[in-house]
Amino acid sequence: MPPDKLDFAEFYAASFRPLTHQLFAHTGDLAEAQDVVQEAFCKAWPRWSTLDDPGAWVRRVAWNLATSRWRRARRLLHLTRGAREEHAPGPGPDGVALRAALATLPERQRQAVVLFYLADASITEIAELTGAAEGTVKSWLHRGRAALALRLADDVPAGSEVRSA
Amino acid sequence: MLETDRVRDAFTDLTDSIDPFLRPPGVESVHTTVRRRRQRRLGVTAAAAVAVAAVAGLAQLPAMEQPAPVVADQPAPADTLAPTAGAPSPAPPSMGTASAGGPSAAVTRTPGRGQDAGGPRTGRPTEPAMPPPACASTVSATANGSNLVIAADVICPGETIAVSWVTYEARRDGSQQLFANERLTLTEAQDRVTATLRESPTCVGPWYVLRDDPAIPATIAAEESKPFPAGTVVASEDGEICLS
Numbered sequence: 001m002p003p004d005k006l007d008f009a010e011f012y013a014a015s016f017r018p019l020t021h022q023l024f025a026h027t028g029d030l031a032e033a034q035d036v037v038q039e040a041f042c043k044a045w046p047r048w049s050t051l052d053d054p055g056a057w058v059r060r061v062a063w064n065l066a067t068s069r070w071r072r073a074r075r076l077l078h079l080t081r082g083a084r085e086e087h088a089p090g091p092g093p094d095g096v097a098l099r100a101a102l103a104t105l106p107e108r109q110r111q112a113v114v115l116f117y118l119a120d121a122s123i124t125e126i127a128e129l130t131g132a133a134e135g136t137v138k139s140w141l142h143r144g145r146a147a148l149a150l151r152l153a154d155d156v157p158a159g160s161e162v163r164s165a
Numbered sequence: 166m167l168e169t170d171r172v173r174d175a176f177t178d179l180t181d182s183i184d185p186f187l188r189p190p191g192v193e194s195v196h197t198t199v200r201r202r203r204q205r206r207l208g209v210t211a212a213a214a215v216a217v218a219a220v221a222g223l224a225q226l227p228a229m230e231q232p233a234p235v236v237a238d239q240p241a242p243a244d245t246l247a248p249t250a251g252a253p254s255p256a257p258p259s260m261g262t263a264s265a266g267g268p269s270a271a272v273t274r275t276p277g278r279g280q281d282a283g284g285p286r287t288g289r290p291t292e293p294a295m296p297p298p299a300c301a302s303t304v305s306a307t308a309n310g311s312n313l314v315i316a317a318d319v320i321c322p323g324e325t326i327a328v329s330w331v332t333y334e335a336r337r338d339g340s341q342q343l344f345a346n347e348r349l350t351l352t353e354a355q356d357r358v359t360a361t362l363r364e365s366p367t368c369v370g371p372w373y374v375l376r377d378d379p380a381i382p383a384t385i386a387a388e389e390s391k392p393f394p395a396g397t398v399v400a401s402e403d404g405e406i407c408l409s
Contacts, residue, residue, distance in 0.1 A: 098179050
């Protein structure tokens with residue numbers, strides 16, 4: 001096996017799962033998350049020898065794919081509201097509440113929070129990835145974390161409205 | 166702080182909950198997908214090349230009186246002709262209908278003998294019944310990341326083939342903006358060139374390897390699916406990856 005192929009395999013093994021976690025948290029759709037992560041690896045493989053930071057590259061590509069697909073899916077869902085069948089695994093109570101809470105966050109806030117918690121990304125990295133200013137990212141994180149904490153502290157069941165503090 | 170920890174715990178709970186359902190398709194699946202896409206692109210390119218060759222071949226047909234070149238390549242045309250030398254031609258008498266059959270083909274293969282032998286057929290064998298096969302150059306390109314190798318698999322004597330690579334930058338509205346291009350030439354002396362694709366650092370669009378100097382549009386509209394004339398695209402790869 002060529003060395004680069006071995007490296008790619010190791011990289012794939014180490015990165016597929018955490019990336020899928022992030023994109024599932026963002027999209028709420030596990031199949032979609034796996035699809036975009038796999039597609040990102042397919043995009044990376046032909047360029048493998050030229051990628052300086054494959055981890056960052058694949059993450060960016062996966063997030064961009066997920067974002068554009070998610071926006072398309074959201075538009076479609078809007079048109080066919082109620083027709084979509086959800087096949088979601090069963091998280092614990094906090095996971096359920098978190099999914100519900102994440103779904104209420106604006107897209108960019110949700111992306112920032114997910115990257116912060118699941119990718120251990122710094123504010124600078126999130127700013128680079130999203131193309132936003134660091135101050136904006138801090139604001140997203142502050143609001144997003146506050147909203148999630150409020151949801152979880154109140155232990156609001158999924159689908160309920162957030163009570164005002 | 167406690168609330169933040171709870172958020173973190175909730176994320177852990179969420180990711181733990183999906184782990185049993187995660188089914189990574191695997192590295193082999195990545196390789197297979199990439200291979201399949203390459204083959205599909207090459208197949209499209211090859212089909213285009215065959216189509217061009219077929220059109221070129223058809224264009225020469227009017228110059229041929231005998232549309233039976235395959236028959237003319239049969240191994241023993243002279244033997245077919247020899248016994249009939251001095252005898253009436255077995256071919257139909259009308260030139261206009263003498264388009265098929267071994268004997269007439271044999272005549273085309275050995276014009277001198279046929280002309281001598283068959284008085285009534287004077288003039289017929291002097292027609293260029295089958296033109297020499299046209300030389301059709303073929304070019305291929307392979308890319309490994311940004312490294313490109315463009316090679317002429319067949320190059321005709323004295324021919325110079327213009328090739329170029331072009332990269333586009335993808336735009337949010339779906340259109341593509343010309344990002345970089347380079348023109349190169351292939352000759353008999355240098356039938357292979359290497360190049361490095363320069364791609365947009367922000368929104369990687371498609372790249373193309375072209376031949377014969379087609380016009381390179383500065384912008385490709387989102388709805389445009391064939392930005393280059395048929396037969397000029399040697400290889401290409403789609404790409405719509407915006408990194409910011």
